[in-house]
Amino acid sequence: MHDSFPTTARIAGLGCYLPERVLSNHDLERMVDTSDEWITTRTGIKERHVVADDEGLVELVERAGHDAMADAGVEPGDVDLFILATATVEQPIPASSAIVQPRLGVTNAACFDLSAACSGFVYALNVARQFIATGEAKTVLVVGAECLTRYTNWTDRATCVLFGDGAGAVVLEPAEAGDGILQIDWETDGSYADLISMPGGGCRVPPHSREAIDQGLPFIQMRGNETFKVAVRALADISQRVLDSAGVTVDDIDLFIPHQANIRIINAVGSRLGLNGDKVFTNVDRVGNTSAASIPLAMCDAIEQGRMKRGDLVLLTAFGGGLTCGSALVRY
Ligand code: ACO
Secondary structure (H helix, E strand, C coil), X not given: CCXXXXXXXXXXXXXXXXXXXXXXXXHHHCCCCCCHHHHHHHHCCCEEECXXXXXXXXXXXXXXXXXXXHHHCCCHHHCCEEEEECCCCCXXXXXXXXXXXXXXXXXXXXXXXXXXXXXXXXXXXXXXXXXXXXXXXCCEEEEEEEEHHHHCCCCCHHHHCCECEEEEEEEEEEEECCCEEEEXXXXXXXXXXXXXXXXXXXXXXXXXXXXXXXXXXXXXXXXXXXXXXXXXXXXXXXXXXXXXXXXXXXXXXXXXXXXXCXXXXXXXXXXXXXXXXXXXXXXXXXXXXXXXXXXXXXHHHHHHCCCCCCCCEEEEEEEECCCEEEEEXXXX
């Protein structure tokens, strides 16, 4: 991590989209051997949004991206870099960012996908900030979007109750030091790569192979209990490191927006950091785990509920498959 930059990046606009279809815990009770009571007490999730049959990733990205550009007051043609953080691509080739580029109208932007699972949005913020700080880009569109329900094994009760679909987007522009992204950090520990994975569907086990289909490999798998423990430690550690590097304490921050995977993880991280409950934002109850879309979706909800406003000091921290971890301290 670098200590200071001549300029940094500020969030000039924010946009979000959730598919209309809602899947409740009671709906899931009719699909697998589970209960609203189990899901609520173990995860905090009550419902999640699911794409319609004729929707894919690009529809979600398009809606959130347009909203963010409108909120920032920028024209699509002004965007010179577009980063799409996702683990659930529209198709393997070409990049989903390229597929959605014409729909967004960001035709002057270089586009690429970024794969860091649930940390994807924070990773993309870090990449965007670097391009802005060096002057390589002036207007960057960052979208975190997931269509996780298309990669979910609907017969596996341990995972199918967790995930939801959605997209959140920000437009980043240059800012003076003291505004926007004040401090950011990221890390990866590939020794935990098998905790959250989709072992089939890539070149090792091609999606059309008999092995992939028979063993149900092209679906998300998770060793939830082990992931839980690593997640709490990693989220708290990287959050504290970012606060320390910025020379601030938890008392200085207005709102903590962690990745929304599980209310018990969020509460455990909040108490490790010594944060009051009212400074910890959660919306996992109504969206579930939306991976790379989780943090920008929570930011939209926080604004709508009057919990986050311009000038607030906000800590965004994510954790996900990889294992990846990222945290950003932002003057919104
Ligand atoms: N309904 C009812 N029972 C269930 C369900 C279900 N949906 N799922 C599992 N169970 C059962 C298990 O079979 C087990 O039964 P047993 O004791 O008879 O064997 C029991 O419940 C306990 O299972 P655990 O897996 O130990 O439950 P746990 O309390 O750990 O909760 C959970 C599971 C919610 C997955 C939790 O471990 C978790 O949230 N983990 C972290 C997830 C996470 O943070 N992911 C981050 C990134 S995701 C990404 O990157 C895409």
